Amino acid sequence: MPDIVFDFLHRFPCMATKTDDVLKSNALIRLSTSPQIFPSASRLAFWEQFFCTCICSQPIVASNDTVRIYVPAQSLRESKNIVLQVLSQLQAFAKNLFTFLGIKQIYDLKKIHIYSDKILRCMCEYISTLDYEEQLKASVPAAFHSAVKNGTVEFIMEMIKACPHVIICTDENSRTLFMSSIANRQEKVVSLIYGLEASRSGFVSLIDSSGNTMLHLAAKLSPPSQLSRISGAALQMQRELQWYKEVESIINPTDKDFPNVKGQIARELFTSDHEDLLVKGEEWMKATATSCTVVGALIITIMFTAAFTVPGGHVQANGYPFLKDKESFTVFIISDAISLFSSSASVLMFLGILTSRYAEEDFLISLPTKLIIGLSTLFFSIATMMVTFCAALMIIVDGKMQIIIPIVLVACIPVTFFMLLQFPLLVEIFVSTYGPGIFNKRMKRWY
Secondary structure: OHHHHHHHHHHOHHHHHOOOOOOOOOHHHHHHOOHHHOHHHOOOOHHHHHHHHHOOOOOOOOOOOOOOOOOOOOOOOOOOOHHHHHHHHHHHHHHHHHHHHOHHHHHHHHHHHHHHHHHHHHHHHHHOOOOHHHHHHOOHHHHHHHHHHHOOHHHHHHHHHHOHHHHOOOOOOOOOHHHHHHHOOOHHHHHHHHHOOOOOHHHHOOOOOOOOOHHHHHHOOOOHHHHOOOOOHHHHHHHHHHHHHHHHHHOOHHHOOOOOOOOOOHHHHHHHHOHHHHHHHHHHHHHHHHHHHHHHHHHHHHHHHHHOOOOOOEOOOOOOEOOOOOHHHHHHHHHHHHHHHHHHHHHHHHHHHHOOOOOHHHHOOHHHHHHHHHHHHHHHHHHHHHHHHHHHHHHHHOOOHHHHHHHHHHHHHHHHHHHHHHHHHHHHHHHHHHOOOOOOOOOOOOO
Protein backbone atom coordinates (compact mmCIF):
# COMPACT_ATOMS: atom_id res chain seq x y z
CA MET A 1 0.00 0.00 0.00
CA PRO A 2 2.71 2.64 0.82
CA ASP A 3 4.38 2.01 -2.54
CA ILE A 4 1.12 2.78 -4.33
CA VAL A 5 0.66 6.00 -2.35
CA PHE A 6 4.22 7.09 -3.12
CA ASP A 7 3.86 6.36 -6.82
CA PHE A 8 0.54 8.22 -6.92
CA LEU A 9 1.96 11.31 -5.15
CA HIS A 10 5.01 11.26 -7.35
CA ARG A 11 2.78 11.46 -10.41
CA PHE A 12 0.24 13.89 -8.89
CA PRO A 13 1.94 15.87 -6.07
CA CYS A 14 -0.95 18.34 -5.92
CA MET A 15 -3.08 15.62 -4.31
CA ALA A 16 -1.10 16.07 -1.09
CA THR A 17 -3.17 19.16 -0.27
CA LYS A 18 -6.43 18.19 -1.96
CA THR A 19 -9.19 18.42 0.67
CA ASP A 20 -11.63 15.54 0.93
CA ASP A 21 -15.24 16.75 0.84
CA VAL A 22 -16.43 14.07 3.28
CA LEU A 23 -13.60 13.90 5.84
CA LYS A 24 -12.73 17.61 5.51
CA SER A 25 -9.07 16.64 5.57
CA ASN A 26 -6.19 16.09 3.18
CA ALA A 27 -3.31 13.68 2.80
CA LEU A 28 -0.88 16.00 4.59
CA ILE A 29 -3.01 16.14 7.75
CA ARG A 30 -3.61 12.38 7.67
CA LEU A 31 0.13 11.82 7.47
CA SER A 32 0.75 14.14 10.44
CA THR A 33 -1.69 12.10 12.55
CA SER A 34 0.04 8.80 11.74
CA PRO A 35 3.21 8.78 13.87
CA GLN A 36 3.30 4.97 13.94
CA ILE A 37 4.65 4.80 10.38
CA PHE A 38 7.76 6.85 11.25
CA PRO A 39 10.93 5.62 13.02
CA SER A 40 10.61 8.15 15.87
CA ALA A 41 7.44 6.41 17.12
CA SER A 42 8.88 2.89 16.95
CA ARG A 43 9.63 1.27 20.30
CA LEU A 44 11.83 -1.63 19.27
CA ALA A 45 13.85 -3.76 21.64
CA PHE A 46 17.65 -3.75 21.41
CA TRP A 47 17.84 -6.90 19.30
CA GLU A 48 15.03 -5.63 17.06
CA GLN A 49 16.92 -2.37 16.47
CA PHE A 50 20.02 -4.42 15.61
CA PHE A 51 18.11 -6.48 13.03
CA CYS A 52 16.49 -3.34 11.64
CA THR A 53 19.94 -1.81 11.12
CA CYS A 54 21.34 -4.94 9.49
CA ILE A 55 18.44 -5.52 7.11
CA CYS A 56 19.26 -4.22 3.66
CA SER A 57 16.45 -2.86 1.53
CA GLN A 58 16.42 -1.96 -2.12
CA PRO A 59 16.50 1.77 -2.92
CA ILE A 60 13.16 3.21 -3.93
CA VAL A 61 13.18 5.00 -7.26
CA ALA A 62 10.06 6.65 -8.62
CA SER A 63 9.32 6.38 -12.29
CA ASN A 64 6.80 7.98 -14.61
CA ASP A 65 6.78 4.96 -16.89
CA THR A 66 3.81 2.62 -17.05
CA VAL A 67 4.45 -0.46 -14.94
CA ARG A 68 3.38 -3.86 -16.16
CA ILE A 69 3.14 -6.80 -13.80
CA TYR A 70 3.56 -10.32 -15.16
CA VAL A 71 1.54 -12.95 -13.30
CA PRO A 72 2.63 -16.54 -14.04
CA ALA A 73 -0.01 -19.02 -15.05
CA GLN A 74 0.94 -21.39 -12.20
CA SER A 75 2.92 -21.09 -9.00
CA LEU A 76 6.21 -22.85 -8.28
CA ARG A 77 4.45 -25.34 -6.03
CA GLU A 78 2.08 -26.34 -8.83
CA SER A 79 4.90 -26.79 -11.30
CA LYS A 80 5.79 -30.30 -12.45
CA ASN A 81 9.48 -29.54 -12.26
CA ILE A 82 10.91 -31.18 -9.10
CA VAL A 83 13.60 -28.52 -8.69
CA LEU A 84 11.01 -25.75 -8.72
CA GLN A 85 8.88 -27.63 -6.21
CA VAL A 86 11.86 -28.00 -3.84
CA LEU A 87 12.65 -24.31 -4.21
CA SER A 88 9.04 -23.53 -3.42
CA GLN A 89 9.20 -25.62 -0.24
CA LEU A 90 12.46 -23.95 0.84
CA GLN A 91 10.98 -20.53 0.14
CA ALA A 92 7.91 -21.32 2.24
CA PHE A 93 10.08 -22.67 5.07
CA ALA A 94 12.30 -19.57 5.07
CA LYS A 95 9.25 -17.31 5.08
CA ASN A 96 7.68 -19.16 8.02
CA LEU A 97 10.99 -19.12 9.91
CA PHE A 98 11.43 -15.37 9.44
CA THR A 99 7.83 -14.81 10.53
CA PHE A 100 8.35 -16.93 13.66
CA LEU A 101 11.56 -15.08 14.60
CA GLY A 102 9.93 -11.71 13.97
CA ILE A 103 12.43 -10.78 11.24
CA LYS A 104 9.72 -10.44 8.60
CA GLN A 105 7.78 -7.99 10.78
CA ILE A 106 10.92 -5.92 11.29
CA TYR A 107 11.60 -5.97 7.54
CA ASP A 108 8.04 -4.85 6.79
CA LEU A 109 8.32 -2.10 9.41
CA LYS A 110 11.58 -0.83 7.92
CA LYS A 111 9.99 -0.85 4.47
CA ILE A 112 7.10 1.24 5.80
CA HIS A 113 9.57 3.69 7.35
CA ILE A 114 11.40 4.10 4.04
CA TYR A 115 8.19 4.69 2.08
CA SER A 116 6.81 7.10 4.69
CA ASP A 117 10.00 9.14 4.41
CA LYS A 118 9.70 9.22 0.62
CA ILE A 119 6.03 10.21 0.82
CA LEU A 120 6.82 12.97 3.31
CA ARG A 121 9.64 14.37 1.17
CA CYS A 122 7.42 14.28 -1.89
CA MET A 123 4.72 16.26 -0.06
CA CYS A 124 7.16 18.81 1.37
CA GLU A 125 8.77 19.33 -2.02
CA TYR A 126 5.38 20.27 -3.44
CA ILE A 127 4.40 22.45 -0.45
CA SER A 128 7.62 24.44 -0.73
CA THR A 129 6.43 25.66 -4.14
CA LEU A 130 3.23 27.18 -2.69
CA ASP A 131 2.93 30.74 -1.48
CA TYR A 132 1.83 31.64 2.06
CA GLU A 133 -1.89 31.94 1.26
CA GLU A 134 -1.91 28.61 -0.54
CA GLN A 135 -0.15 26.97 2.41
CA LEU A 136 -2.78 28.30 4.79
CA LYS A 137 -5.53 27.01 2.53
CA ALA A 138 -3.78 23.63 2.44
CA SER A 139 -3.81 23.50 6.30
CA VAL A 140 -0.02 23.36 6.52
CA PRO A 141 0.13 24.99 10.02
CA ALA A 142 -2.62 22.66 11.28
CA ALA A 143 -0.77 19.61 10.00
CA PHE A 144 2.46 20.90 11.53
CA HIS A 145 0.98 21.32 15.02
CA SER A 146 -0.77 17.97 14.72
CA ALA A 147 2.65 16.39 14.13
CA VAL A 148 4.01 18.25 17.18
CA LYS A 149 1.26 16.83 19.41
CA ASN A 150 1.94 13.33 18.09
CA GLY A 151 5.72 13.67 18.37
CA THR A 152 6.46 12.95 14.70
CA VAL A 153 10.00 14.33 14.57
CA GLU A 154 10.63 13.48 10.91
CA PHE A 155 7.51 15.33 9.81
CA ILE A 156 8.45 18.43 11.83
CA MET A 157 12.01 18.59 10.52
CA GLU A 158 11.05 18.19 6.87
CA MET A 159 8.20 20.69 7.22
CA ILE A 160 10.50 23.34 8.74
CA LYS A 161 13.02 22.83 5.93
CA ALA A 162 10.26 23.22 3.33
CA CYS A 163 8.38 26.07 5.10
CA PRO A 164 10.72 27.82 7.58
CA HIS A 165 7.98 30.15 8.83
CA VAL A 166 6.08 27.30 10.54
CA ILE A 167 8.70 27.23 13.29
CA ILE A 168 7.20 30.42 14.71
CA CYS A 169 3.52 29.81 13.92
CA THR A 170 1.22 29.17 16.86
CA ASP A 171 -1.69 26.82 17.51
CA GLU A 172 -5.16 27.62 18.90
CA ASN A 173 -3.62 28.21 22.37
CA SER A 174 -0.96 30.61 21.01
CA ARG A 175 1.73 28.00 21.66
CA THR A 176 4.74 27.66 19.43
CA LEU A 177 6.50 24.46 18.40
CA PHE A 178 8.47 23.88 21.61
CA MET A 179 5.74 25.10 23.97
CA SER A 180 3.27 22.64 22.46
CA SER A 181 5.80 19.80 22.58
CA ILE A 182 6.39 20.44 26.30
CA ALA A 183 2.65 20.51 27.02
CA ASN A 184 2.25 17.16 25.22
CA ARG A 185 5.46 15.71 26.72
CA GLN A 186 7.17 14.98 23.41
CA GLU A 187 10.81 14.89 24.48
CA LYS A 188 12.12 14.05 21.02
CA VAL A 189 10.51 17.20 19.62
CA VAL A 190 11.88 19.37 22.44
CA SER A 191 15.35 17.95 21.73
CA LEU A 192 15.19 19.57 18.30
CA ILE A 193 15.92 22.90 20.01
CA TYR A 194 19.49 21.71 20.61
CA GLY A 195 19.97 21.09 16.87
CA LEU A 196 19.11 24.63 15.77
CA GLU A 197 21.86 26.90 14.54
CA ALA A 198 19.92 29.95 15.71
CA SER A 199 19.88 31.08 19.33
CA ARG A 200 17.37 29.40 21.63
CA SER A 201 16.54 32.65 23.44
CA GLY A 202 13.78 33.49 20.96
CA PHE A 203 11.89 30.30 21.79
CA VAL A 204 12.15 30.08 25.59
CA SER A 205 10.69 33.45 26.63
CA LEU A 206 7.27 33.25 24.98
CA ILE A 207 3.89 32.86 26.70
CA ASP A 208 0.62 31.32 25.52
CA SER A 209 -2.93 32.67 25.63
CA SER A 210 -3.22 31.83 29.37
CA GLY A 211 0.00 33.60 30.27
CA ASN A 212 1.87 30.33 30.77
CA THR A 213 5.58 30.12 30.10
CA MET A 214 7.38 26.96 29.05
CA LEU A 215 8.02 26.22 32.73
CA HIS A 216 4.29 26.51 33.51
CA LEU A 217 3.56 23.95 30.81
CA ALA A 218 6.20 21.62 32.24
CA ALA A 219 4.66 22.08 35.70
CA LYS A 220 1.27 20.80 34.55
CA LEU A 221 0.39 17.12 34.83
CA SER A 222 1.31 15.10 31.76
CA PRO A 223 -1.43 13.77 29.47
CA PRO A 224 -2.69 10.32 30.57
CA SER A 225 -1.39 8.75 27.34
CA GLN A 226 2.15 9.77 28.26
CA LEU A 227 1.93 8.81 31.94
CA SER A 228 0.62 5.34 31.09
CA ARG A 229 3.89 4.57 29.31
CA ILE A 230 5.73 4.62 32.66
CA SER A 231 5.22 1.80 35.17
CA GLY A 232 4.45 2.80 38.73
CA ALA A 233 3.20 6.07 40.18
CA ALA A 234 6.59 6.74 41.81
CA LEU A 235 8.41 6.60 38.48
CA GLN A 236 5.70 8.76 36.94
CA MET A 237 6.32 11.35 39.64
CA GLN A 238 10.05 11.11 38.97
CA ARG A 239 9.51 11.72 35.25
CA GLU A 240 7.34 14.76 36.00
CA LEU A 241 10.10 16.20 38.19
CA GLN A 242 12.68 15.49 35.49
CA TRP A 243 10.58 17.35 32.93
CA TYR A 244 10.28 20.33 35.26
CA LYS A 245 14.01 20.39 36.04
CA GLU A 246 15.03 20.01 32.38
CA VAL A 247 12.80 22.86 31.19
CA GLU A 248 13.90 24.97 34.15
CA SER A 249 17.51 24.61 33.00
CA ILE A 250 16.84 26.04 29.51
CA ILE A 251 14.55 29.00 30.29
CA ASN A 252 15.68 32.43 31.42
CA PRO A 253 16.17 32.61 35.21
CA THR A 254 13.88 35.68 35.36
CA ASP A 255 10.96 33.61 34.02
CA LYS A 256 10.98 31.11 36.91
CA ASP A 257 8.81 33.36 39.10
CA PHE A 258 6.67 34.74 36.27
CA PRO A 259 2.93 34.40 37.18
CA ASN A 260 0.28 33.32 34.70
CA VAL A 261 -3.20 34.87 34.37
CA LYS A 262 -4.29 33.00 37.54
CA GLY A 263 -1.39 34.48 39.49
CA GLN A 264 0.40 31.13 39.88
CA ILE A 265 4.12 30.73 39.46
CA ALA A 266 5.38 27.49 37.92
CA ARG A 267 6.41 25.82 41.19
CA GLU A 268 3.02 26.44 42.78
CA LEU A 269 1.30 25.03 39.71
CA PHE A 270 3.48 21.91 39.85
CA THR A 271 2.60 21.26 43.50
CA SER A 272 -1.15 21.76 43.01
CA ASP A 273 -1.33 19.63 39.84
CA HIS A 274 0.67 16.72 41.28
CA GLU A 275 -0.98 16.30 44.69
CA ASP A 276 -2.81 13.10 43.70
CA LEU A 277 0.19 11.66 41.88
CA LEU A 278 2.39 12.35 44.92
CA VAL A 279 0.02 10.37 47.15
CA LYS A 280 -0.18 7.51 44.64
CA GLY A 281 3.61 7.48 44.32
CA GLU A 282 3.98 7.18 48.09
CA GLU A 283 1.47 4.32 48.21
CA TRP A 284 3.20 2.49 45.34
CA MET A 285 6.63 2.89 46.91
CA LYS A 286 5.45 1.70 50.34
CA ALA A 287 3.58 -1.29 48.89
CA THR A 288 6.66 -2.36 46.92
CA ALA A 289 8.96 -1.89 49.91
CA THR A 290 6.61 -3.82 52.22
CA SER A 291 6.38 -6.82 49.88
CA CYS A 292 10.14 -6.94 49.35
CA THR A 293 10.82 -6.53 53.10
CA VAL A 294 8.77 -9.67 53.82
CA VAL A 295 10.76 -11.65 51.23
CA GLY A 296 14.08 -10.32 52.57
CA ALA A 297 13.14 -11.15 56.17
CA LEU A 298 12.30 -14.73 55.19
CA ILE A 299 15.66 -15.13 53.45
CA ILE A 300 17.47 -13.77 56.52
CA THR A 301 15.71 -16.31 58.72
CA ILE A 302 16.50 -19.21 56.39
CA MET A 303 20.15 -18.30 55.87
CA PHE A 304 20.76 -17.62 59.57
CA THR A 305 19.32 -21.03 60.45
CA ALA A 306 21.27 -22.78 57.69
CA ALA A 307 24.56 -21.42 59.03
CA PHE A 308 24.13 -23.38 62.28
CA THR A 309 22.63 -26.53 60.76
CA VAL A 310 25.43 -27.38 58.34
CA PRO A 311 25.09 -30.63 56.39
CA GLY A 312 27.16 -33.51 57.72
CA GLY A 313 27.01 -32.45 61.36
CA HIS A 314 29.76 -31.36 63.78
CA VAL A 315 32.59 -33.08 65.58
CA GLN A 316 31.51 -33.47 69.21
CA ALA A 317 35.00 -32.85 70.59
CA ASN A 318 35.72 -29.43 69.04
CA GLY A 319 32.46 -28.44 67.30
CA TYR A 320 34.03 -28.20 63.82
CA PRO A 321 32.00 -29.49 60.84
CA PHE A 322 32.91 -32.94 59.58
CA LEU A 323 33.04 -31.77 55.96
CA LYS A 324 34.86 -28.43 56.43
CA ASP A 325 37.64 -29.42 54.00
CA LYS A 326 35.32 -30.19 51.05
CA GLU A 327 35.02 -27.59 48.26
CA SER A 328 31.23 -27.88 48.22
CA PHE A 329 31.15 -27.03 51.92
CA THR A 330 33.23 -23.91 51.27
CA VAL A 331 30.75 -22.88 48.56
CA PHE A 332 27.91 -23.53 51.02
CA ILE A 333 29.33 -21.31 53.75
CA ILE A 334 30.38 -18.45 51.44
CA SER A 335 27.07 -18.31 49.54
CA ASP A 336 25.13 -18.57 52.81
CA ALA A 337 27.02 -15.59 54.26
CA ILE A 338 26.62 -13.53 51.08
CA SER A 339 22.90 -14.27 50.94
CA LEU A 340 22.47 -13.32 54.61
CA PHE A 341 24.38 -10.06 54.29
CA SER A 342 22.76 -8.99 51.00
CA SER A 343 19.25 -9.75 52.25
CA SER A 344 19.99 -7.78 55.44
CA ALA A 345 21.12 -4.82 53.32
CA SER A 346 17.98 -5.17 51.21
CA VAL A 347 15.70 -5.10 54.25
CA LEU A 348 17.50 -2.03 55.61
CA MET A 349 17.05 -0.23 52.28
CA PHE A 350 13.35 -1.02 52.14
CA LEU A 351 12.93 0.08 55.75
CA GLY A 352 14.59 3.34 54.73
CA ILE A 353 11.97 3.70 52.00
CA LEU A 354 9.14 3.07 54.47
CA THR A 355 10.45 5.74 56.86
CA SER A 356 11.18 8.41 54.21
CA ARG A 357 9.43 11.78 54.31
CA TYR A 358 8.10 11.48 50.71
CA ALA A 359 8.64 15.08 49.69
CA GLU A 360 8.47 15.95 45.98
CA GLU A 361 12.25 16.16 45.59
CA ASP A 362 12.74 12.71 47.17
CA PHE A 363 11.18 11.07 44.12
CA LEU A 364 13.91 12.46 41.87
CA ILE A 365 17.04 10.70 43.21
CA SER A 366 16.72 9.59 46.85
CA LEU A 367 13.82 7.13 46.74
CA PRO A 368 14.70 5.59 43.33
CA THR A 369 18.29 5.03 44.51
CA LYS A 370 17.09 3.21 47.63
CA LEU A 371 14.76 1.11 45.50
CA ILE A 372 17.60 0.24 43.08
CA ILE A 373 19.88 -0.88 45.93
CA GLY A 374 17.05 -2.79 47.65
CA LEU A 375 15.98 -4.69 44.52
CA SER A 376 19.59 -5.41 43.48
CA THR A 377 20.60 -6.83 46.87
CA LEU A 378 17.34 -8.80 47.10
CA PHE A 379 17.98 -10.37 43.70
CA PHE A 380 21.56 -11.19 44.73
CA SER A 381 20.37 -12.76 47.98
CA ILE A 382 17.85 -14.97 46.14
CA ALA A 383 20.52 -16.12 43.68
CA THR A 384 23.06 -16.94 46.42
CA MET A 385 20.33 -18.68 48.45
CA MET A 386 19.80 -21.05 45.52
CA VAL A 387 23.57 -21.62 45.34
CA THR A 388 23.58 -22.43 49.06
CA PHE A 389 20.77 -24.91 48.59
CA CYS A 390 22.50 -26.63 45.65
CA ALA A 391 25.82 -26.81 47.54
CA ALA A 392 24.08 -28.45 50.51
CA LEU A 393 22.47 -31.04 48.24
CA MET A 394 25.83 -31.78 46.59
CA ILE A 395 27.24 -32.56 50.01
CA ILE A 396 24.29 -34.80 50.93
CA VAL A 397 24.16 -36.85 47.69
CA ASP A 398 27.97 -37.07 47.59
CA GLY A 399 28.54 -36.00 43.99
CA LYS A 400 25.86 -38.04 42.20
CA MET A 401 25.52 -35.97 39.05
CA GLN A 402 22.31 -37.67 37.89
CA ILE A 403 20.64 -36.11 40.93
CA ILE A 404 22.58 -32.84 41.15
CA ILE A 405 22.05 -31.64 37.56
CA PRO A 406 18.19 -31.79 37.59
CA ILE A 407 18.14 -30.13 41.04
CA VAL A 408 20.40 -27.29 39.86
CA LEU A 409 18.20 -26.74 36.80
CA VAL A 410 15.07 -26.61 38.95
CA ALA A 411 16.80 -24.21 41.36
CA CYS A 412 17.30 -21.78 38.47
CA ILE A 413 13.52 -21.45 38.01
CA PRO A 414 12.82 -18.98 40.88
CA VAL A 415 15.87 -16.89 39.93
CA THR A 416 14.63 -16.77 36.33
CA PHE A 417 11.12 -15.81 37.44
CA PHE A 418 12.50 -12.98 39.55
CA MET A 419 14.58 -11.71 36.63
CA LEU A 420 11.61 -11.80 34.25
CA LEU A 421 9.28 -10.05 36.69
CA GLN A 422 11.51 -7.57 38.54
CA PHE A 423 14.67 -7.10 36.48
CA PRO A 424 12.97 -4.99 33.75
CA LEU A 425 11.63 -2.71 36.48
CA LEU A 426 15.10 -2.46 38.01
CA VAL A 427 16.61 -1.52 34.65
CA GLU A 428 13.88 1.05 34.02
CA ILE A 429 14.47 2.69 37.40
CA PHE A 430 18.24 2.75 36.89
CA VAL A 431 18.02 4.27 33.40
CA SER A 432 15.45 6.88 34.44
CA THR A 433 17.55 7.87 37.47
CA TYR A 434 21.11 7.73 36.16
CA GLY A 435 20.54 7.71 32.41
CA PRO A 436 21.46 10.45 29.92
CA GLY A 437 18.31 12.47 30.67
CA ILE A 438 15.06 13.17 28.87
CA PHE A 439 16.40 15.50 26.16
CA ASN A 440 19.09 14.67 23.62
CA LYS A 441 21.47 17.58 24.22
CA ARG A 442 24.02 16.19 21.74
CA MET A 443 21.70 16.41 18.77
CA LYS A 444 23.46 17.30 15.53
CA ARG A 445 22.68 20.48 13.66
CA TRP A 446 19.73 19.85 11.42
CA TYR A 447 18.58 23.39 10.47
